[in-house]
Amino acid sequence: MATINPTRDTDRAERIAEVHRLAAQHLSHRAIARRLGIHHTTVGRILSTTTAPERTTDSTTERTTPAPATAPERTTPTTSGDGPAPRLLHPLDPRTIQDLNCLMDPRTGALPAALVRAIRTAADHRRAAMVATAHRLAAEERTTEPPATGRASGRARVAP
Incomplete structure (x- = not known):
């Protein structure tokens, strides 16, 4: 079924850029989909069929607010890719x-x-x-x- 209001090319380009930006932050397809209000398979299709757009703005723009604190260094080893690490019921000493x-x-x-x-x-x-x-x-x-x-x-x- 065709939509009555087709997506404008600028909206589509913005959405593609946003998907690639969020994917660069290592978010899952489902997390990206929730943020953008699209289906997670659409996110996968965008990432597999398009390339990340080139940055056209200078990344060293002046900040008017203080930069957010950096994340603390990870103290636990990452998993080997076998799936999510099991959660502990009680924190270990x-x-x-x-x-x-x-x-x-x-x-x-x-x-x-x-x-x-x-x-x-x-x-x-x-x-x-x-x-x-x-x-x-x-x-x-x-x-x-x-x-x-x-x-x-x-x-x-x-x-x-």
Whole structure:
């Protein structure tokens, strides 16, 4: 279906420039689409079929407001591209993080196998205790449940 008001060439050029500018800031296609009010597949199509426009303005324009503070340096290593890093339920003590970083093999980035086994064993014991507690609480809840209201038989009453 054709639109009644087609997009002007200047609007299209501005949108393409804005998509490329936001993509240069390493935003996802969906984040760019949300900002611009377009579909994320449109963002992907624009990025794959067009080139970033040349900057025609001088990037050293005078600022009337102070420059924003620079982002703090990243202290955690980036992931290897296997997807997003798992989020922790509770923040780790910074000293613990430093200790783990010191124990990592600098060539492979892996922790020693014995340490990984010890951590997994401790975590498995903790998980087992949590599951046992959940089962115990569920069993207590079943025994203290009040009897169901209504008829004793499971048959539904049929209206005459």
